[in-house]
Amino acid sequence: MESKKIGLLLGDEEDWPSTFEALAKKLPSAFSSKKKSCQLEVERVRIHPFDLKASTSYNLVIDRLAYWHFTPREWLKKAALINNTYLLNNPFSFQSMEKHSAYCAMIRLGLHIPETWFLPPKTGPDTEKYRITSAKYHDLFNLSEIAEKIGYPLYMKPFDGGGWRGVSRIDNEEELIEVYNNSGQMLMHLQAGLDNYEVFVRSLAIGPQVISLKYDPSQPMHGRYVVDHDFLSPEKGKEARIITKVINAFFRWDFNSCEAIIKNGTLWPFDFANACPDIALTSLHYYFPWAIKSLMAWSVFSAVTERPMRITMDFEKYFEIADSERSYQEKLTEYEKLADAHFEIDRFEEFREEQLKDLDSVMLELVRSQEFDNILTETVRSTFPQHEHEHYINHYRGLLKHWAAE
Numbered sequence: 001m002e003s004k005k006i007g008l009l010l011g012d013e014e015d016w017p018s019t020f021e022a023l024a025k026k027l028p029s030a031f032s033s034k035k036k037s038c039q040l041e042v043e044r045v046r047i048h049p050f051d052l053k054a055s056t057s058y059n060l061v062i063d064r065l066a067y068w069h070f071t072p073r074e075w076l077k078k079a080a081l082i083n084n085t086y087l088l089n090n091p092f093s094f095q096s097m098e099k100h101s102a103y104c105a106m107i108r109l110g111l112h113i114p115e116t117w118f119l120p121p122k123t124g125p126d127t128e129k130y131r132i133t134s135a136k137y138h139d140l141f142n143l144s145e146i147a148e149k150i151g152y153p154l155y156m157k158p159f160d161g162g163g164w165r166g167v168s169r170i171d172n173e174e175e176l177i178e179v180y181n182n183s184g185q186m187l188m189h190l191q192a193g194l195d196n197y198e199v200f201v202r203s204l205a206i207g208p209q210v211i212s213l214k215y216d217p218s219q220p221m222h223g224r225y226v227v228d229h230d231f232l233s234p235e236k237g238k239e240a241r242i243i244t245k246v247i248n249a250f251f252r253w254d255f256n257s258c259e260a261i262i263k264n265g266t267l268w269p270f271d272f273a274n275a276c277p278d279i280a281l282t283s284l285h286y287y288f289p290w291a292i293k294s295l296m297a298w299s300v301f302s303a304v305t306e307r308p309m310r311i312t313m314d315f316e317k318y319f320e321i322a323d324s325e326r327s328y329q330e331k332l333t334e335y336e337k338l339a340d341a342h343f344e345i346d347r348f349e350e351f352r353e354e355q356l357k358d359l360d361s362v363m364l365e366l367v368r369s370q371e372f373d374n375i376l377t378e379t380v381r382s383t384f385p386q387h388e389h390e391h392y393i394n395h396y397r398g399l400l401k402h403w404a405a406e
């Protein structure tokens with residue numbers, strides 16, 4: 001029987017890959033598509049020199065590494081161009097994973113992006129050429145005036161940020177000048193701060209599957225996702241899910257998260273270019289089984305049905321809608337149709353119903369098993385200091401038990 005091999009391209013994490021591998025072993029041994037049967041294999045990708053024209057045994061790769069690590073990034077590009085391997089995510093869109101392009105694109109689509117300005121760096125490169133160029137062509141500007149125009153509070157953050165690096169909240173002119181003076185050679189955005197908001201929502205998306213979760217950024221990492229099923233009205237929940245799906249379809253991202261704030265009834269997405277987002281057991285806890293199941297379902301569907309890897313993007317179809325006279329709601333409806341077509345939502349749902357009907361019960365069985373408890377305890381031991389082990393093992397066991405009971 002033919003094999004479909006799913007590769008996991010990983011950093012230091014053990015929790016979700018071990019759970020994913022355990023789940024794969026418990027799934028049915030054969031899948032079928034196009035009158036062919038195939039079996040599933042899951043393997044961790046290894047890094048070594050490679051011949052640019054080499055073939056690969058991977059049909060699909062879930063990548064959690066290549067945004068930060070450049071050897072596997074170049075291997076992924078080779079796999080997409082030479083081997084037609086299906087990739088979560090498209091390595092050719094990494095450039096748009098800086099916040100900046102994603103903001104510009106979604107402003108064009110008419111989403112409510114907080115007012116954002118791009119600032120030339122405080123310090124340029126230390127070269128004669130740069131000094132001459134800036135003396136000739138850089139305009140002097142008044143930062144305080146720009147800040148007044150946007151209005152306090154403000155956020156200054158790198159145009160290509162991630163992991164809260166260099167993010168500052170600014171409440172007055174003195175802080176503004178200090179933060180800018182300290183930004184050095186970093187390219188910064190100055191953004192309207194959304195204060196006193198109703199809800200902070202973080203949506204996690206894998207293919208067409210989106211879950212919107214309540215998020216509390218003031219908590220430490222393990223306490224940020226809040227278990228709450230009713231924090232969004234059905235309309236806002238739908239809007240958050242559509243926007244996340246549209247951003248991903250637009251850029252050909254299969255695995256991403258979208259942060260948004262709802263203030264005075266308006267949904268403001270402000271951080272939605274997050275390559276292969278954090279799905280650690282210790283971050284997602286109660287929602288961890290959802291992430292693993294969804295990752296499995298989308299990977300199996302894409303590998304087994306030989307979903308073509310789409311490297312190119314088609315912004316024009318979206319821009320046509322964006323530039324039309326339609327209202328915001330009408331545009332969202334049209335964008336969603338494009339996104340659903342891109343993710344083949346009907347075919348995916350049919351596949352999940354027919355060939356992955358046991359996925360939910362198998363995941364439940366896994367979460368209740370000793371094998372999963374071992375993964376959980378090992379994860380806590382490698383994440384928290386020793387005196388907190390017992391507390392957090394019980395904490396996570398409780399949350400997962402709660403999930404299983406529900």
Ligand SMILES: Nc1ncnc2c1ncn2[C@@H]1O[C@H](COP(=O)(O)OP(=O)(O)OP(=O)(O)O)[C@@H](O)[C@H]1O
Nearest residue numbers: 114155161162163164165167191192193194217271
């Ligand atoms: N415009 C804003 N209004 C209100 N809060 C903001 C705004 N921009 C950033 N923040 C706060 O700062 C945090 C970090 O900002 P942001 O998410 O943009 O940076 P990041 O480096 O991409 O973070 P991560 O990679 O962890 O998601 C947000 O989670 C939010 O709490």
Ligand SMILES: [Mg+2]
Nearest residue numbers: 163164259271
């Ligand atoms: Mg963020």
